[in-house]
Amino acid sequence: xxxxxxxxxxxxxxxxxxxxxxxxxxxxxxxxxxxxxxxxxxxxxxxxxxxxxxxxxxxxxxxxxxxxxxxxxxxxxxxxxxxxxxxxxxxxxxxxxxxxxxxxxxxxxxxxxxxxxxxxxxxxxxxxxxxxxxxxxxxxxxxxxxxxxxxxxxxxxxxxxxxxxxxxxxxxxxxxxxxxxxxxxxxxxxxxxxxxxxxxxxx
Amino acid sequence: xxxxxxxxxxxxxxxxxxxxxxxxxxxxxxxxxxxxxxxxxxxxxxxxxxxxxxxxxxxxxxxxxxxxxxxxxxxxxxxxxxxxxxxxxxxxxxxxxxxxxxxxxxxxxxxxxxxxxxxxxxxxxxxxxxxxxxxxxxxxxxxxxxxxxxxxxxxxxxxxxxxxxxxxxxxxxxxxxxxxxxxxxxxxxxxxxxxxxxxxxxxxxxxxxxxxxxxxxxxxxxxxxxxxxxxxxxxxxxxxxxxxxxxxxxxxxxxxxxxxxxxxxxxxxxxxxxxxxxxxxxxxxxxxxxxxxxxxxxxxxxxxxxxxxxxxxxxxxxxxxxxxxxxxxxxxxxxxxxxxxxxxxxxxxxxxxxxxxxxxxxxxxxxxxxxxxxxxxxxxxxxxxxxxxxxxxxxxxxxxxxxxxxxxxxxxxxxxxxxxxxxxxxxxx
Numbered sequence: 001x002x003x004x005x006x007x008x009x010x011x012x013x014x015x016x017x018x019x020x021x022x023x024x025x026x027x028x029x030x031x032x033x034x035x036x037x038x039x040x041x042x043x044x045x046x047x048x049x050x051x052x053x054x055x056x057x058x059x060x061x062x063x064x065x066x067x068x069x070x071x072x073x074x075x076x077x078x079x080x081x082x083x084x085x086x087x088x089x090x091x092x093x094x095x096x097x098x099x100x101x102x103x104x105x106x107x108x109x110x111x112x113x114x115x116x117x118x119x120x121x122x123x124x125x126x127x128x129x130x131x132x133x134x135x136x137x138x139x140x141x142x143x144x145x146x147x148x149x150x151x152x153x154x155x156x157x158x159x160x161x162x163x164x165x166x167x168x169x170x171x172x173x174x175x176x177x178x179x180x181x182x183x184x185x186x187x188x189x190x191x192x193x194x195x196x197x198x199x200x201x202x203x
Numbered sequence: 204x205x206x207x208x209x210x211x212x213x214x215x216x217x218x219x220x221x222x223x224x225x226x227x228x229x230x231x232x233x234x235x236x237x238x239x240x241x242x243x244x245x246x247x248x249x250x251x252x253x254x255x256x257x258x259x260x261x262x263x264x265x266x267x268x269x270x271x272x273x274x275x276x277x278x279x280x281x282x283x284x285x286x287x288x289x290x291x292x293x294x295x296x297x298x299x300x301x302x303x304x305x306x307x308x309x310x311x312x313x314x315x316x317x318x319x320x321x322x323x324x325x326x327x328x329x330x331x332x333x334x335x336x337x338x339x340x341x342x343x344x345x346x347x348x349x350x351x352x353x354x355x356x357x358x359x360x361x362x363x364x365x366x367x368x369x370x371x372x373x374x375x376x377x378x379x380x381x382x383x384x385x386x387x388x389x390x391x392x393x394x395x396x397x398x399x400x401x402x403x404x405x406x407x408x409x410x411x412x413x414x415x416x417x418x419x420x421x422x423x424x425x426x427x428x429x430x431x432x433x434x435x436x437x438x439x440x441x442x443x444x445x446x447x448x449x450x451x452x453x454x455x456x457x458x459x460x461x462x463x464x465x466x467x468x469x470x471x472x473x474x475x476x477x478x479x480x481x482x483x484x485x486x487x488x489x490x491x492x493x494x495x496x497x498x499x500x501x502x503x504x505x506x507x508x509x510x511x512x513x514x515x516x517x518x519x520x521x522x523x524x525x526x527x528x529x530x531x532x533x534x535x536x537x538x539x540x541x542x543x544x545x546x547x548x549x550x551x552x553x554x555x556x557x558x559x560x561x562x563x564x565x566x567x568x569x570x571x572x573x574x575x576x577x578x579x580x581x582x583x584x585x586x587x588x589x590x591x592x593x594x595x596x597x598x599x600x601x602x603x604x605x606x607x608x609x610x611x612x613x614x615x616x617x618x619x620x621x622x623x624x625x626x627x628x629x630x631x632x
Binding site for chain 1: 220222232233234235236237238239240241242245339353354357358360361362363365366367368369375376390391393394
C-alpha cells in the first residue's frame with residue numbers, strides 16, 4: 001500500500017493546478033439589473049428621528065451624522081444589503097432608492113414606528129438613571145436632567161412610589177437611552193415597526 | 204397634603220427633593236425617591252410602646268418606666284457602652300455624648316464597623332474631598348471602588364454623578380466616564396465604561412500599580428496584578444489621567460477588606476498622584492443617613508470621631524482598644540444603650556452574644572435584630588417623618604430634616620434629655 005501523500009503531491013504539483021491556484025480570477029461584481037442601488041439622499045431635511053437606523057437589519061449599515069448643515073444619514077456600503085427599509089421608515093423622505101418612494105406614494109403605504117416601554121418593578125430600584133438620562137424628559141422638564149427632581153406629571157418617565165413609572169408612553173422616541181443605562185435591566189423598550197396604509201392612520 | 208422638598212433619611216445621599224403626600228399621621232405616597240426611600244416613608248412596622256422582657260416574653264411598659272429603668276441600668280453599670288447614633292439627628296447625638304461623659308461610658312458610632320478605617324487613613328494623609336455639587340458640576344471621570352451605589356445609594360448616580368447634568372456637563376452621561384472596581388460584577392458595573400474585577404483582598408496592590416503607572420513607571424508593572432491585566436491597568440490609568448476633574452468614591456469593599464485603612468490611605472495617595480496631573484477628589488460612600496453627622500458631632504465635642512472612652516474622666520480614643528467590637532469581644536462592658544442602629548445585625552457573633560448577656564436597651568422606632576438581644580426597647584419618632592433635626596450628607600453638608608406631621612412618639616432628643624436628667628440627678632452635683 002502506497003502512502004496517500006504521494007498521489008496528493010502528484011495532484012497538486014501539476015502545472016495547471018498551480019497556475020489556477022496562484023492566478024485565480026473571479027468574475028467582476030456586477031449589480032444585477034433587477035437590484036436597486038444603495039439609498040441616496042434627497043434634498044429633504046433630516047429631523048434626526050433615527051427611524052432609518054432602527055429599521056435597518058444590517059448592523060453598521062447606516063448612521064445619522066451631524067454635519068455643519070444639519071443631520072445627515074450616511075450609508076456604509078460594505079454593510080448595506082440594499083433592502084430599502086431605511087427609505088421606507090424615514091418619516092421625511094430623506095432617502096431614496098429605486099422605485100421605493102414612488103411605490104409608497106402610489107400605494108399610500110408607509111412604515112410606522114411605535115414604541116412600548118415596560119418596567120419590571122421587581123427589578124427596578126428607583127435609582128432614576130432612566131428618567132434623568134431620558135432626552136424626552138429633559139426637553140419637558142429641564143430640572144429632571146439636573147438630578148431627577150420632577151416638577152410635572154407630563155413626563156415620559158418618572159420615579160414615584162420607589163419605582164420608575166411610564167407616564168406618557170406616546171412621547172417615547174425609541175432611543176433606548178433608558179434601557180441602555182438601567183443597571184438592573186429592569187426597563188425594556190420595544191420598537192414596533194408596522195406597514196400601514198396611510199388611510200388607516202390618517203382617515 | 205403634598206409636602207415638597209422633603210429630606211429622605213435613609214442613606215448618606217440625603218436626597219432633599221422628595222415630594223411626600225401626607226394624610227393626617229399617614230404617608231400616602233412618595234415621589235422622586237428611590238425604592239429605599241419609599242420603604243422608609245411608607246413602612247408602618249412601628250413599635251407601639253416601650254417593651255420590656257419579663258422572663259417569658261415581652262410586656263408593654265410606659266415611657267416613664269422604660270426611661271427610669273434605663274437610667275438605673277446605666278448608672279449601675281461599671282463599663283457601659285452607648286452605641287449607634289448614626290440613625291438619629293445631631294441634637295440627639297450631642298446629648299448622647301454628654302450622657303456618656305456623665306456616666307464615664309464608652310461612646311461609639313457605626314463608623315466603627317464601616318468607614319472607621321477611612322477616618323484613620325484621613326487622619327494620616329488628609330482628605331482631598333469636595334461636596335457632591337462639585338462632582339455634579341465638574342467631574343468627567345467618576346470611579347466607584349468597592350461600592351455598589353445602585354443597591355446602597357440608588358440615586359447617587361442620577362442625582363450627583365454619572366447621569367446628572369452639571370454646569371460644565373450638559374450631556375452628563377455621554378460626557379462622563381464611569382469606572383467601577385469590585386470583586387464581582389454588580390449592578391453598578393453593568394453600566395460602567397470600564398469594570399475592573401479585583402481578586403478579593405487585591406485592592407492595595409491594584410492601587411499601588413495605578414500609582415506607579417501614574418508616576419510613569421509602566422515598565423515595572425507585572426502582566427497581572429491581583430487578577431487585573433497590565434493592559435487594563437494602563438487603559439484605566441490613561442482614562443483617569445484624561446479627566447479634567449475626576450471623583451473617586453469608595454465603599455466598604457475598600458475599608459473592610461484585607462488591608463483596611465492602608466487601602467484607603469493608598470487610594471488617597473493615588474488621588475494625590477492624579478492631582479499632580481489633573482484635578483482629583485476622593486470621598487467615602489457613607490451609609491447611614493447621619494453617620495457623617497455622628498463623626499462631626501463626636502469630633503466637635505470630644506475631639507475624636509468615634510470610639511471615645513470617658514472611663515478615665517477625659518475623652519480617650521484608641522481604635523482597636525476603645526472600639527465597640529473589641530470591647531464587646533473582650534466581654535468588658537456590662538450594659539449597652541443602642542440608639543439608631545442595629546448592631547445585632549451587623550456585629551460579629553461573639554459581640555452579639557455578649558450584647559444578649561448584658562442588659563441592652565435599644566432606642567429605635569422599629570423592631571430589628573437588636574430587639575432580640577435587648578432587655579428594653581423604647582420606640583421613638585422617625586427623624587424626617589415625625590421628628591426633625593440636623594443631619595450631615597455624606598460629603599459633610601449639613602441639611603435640616605423636616606417633620607412631616609406631629610406624631611404620638613417622642614423624638615430621640617426628648618427621650619435622651621429625660622434620660623440625661625435622671626442620670627444627672629442620680630449622679631448628684
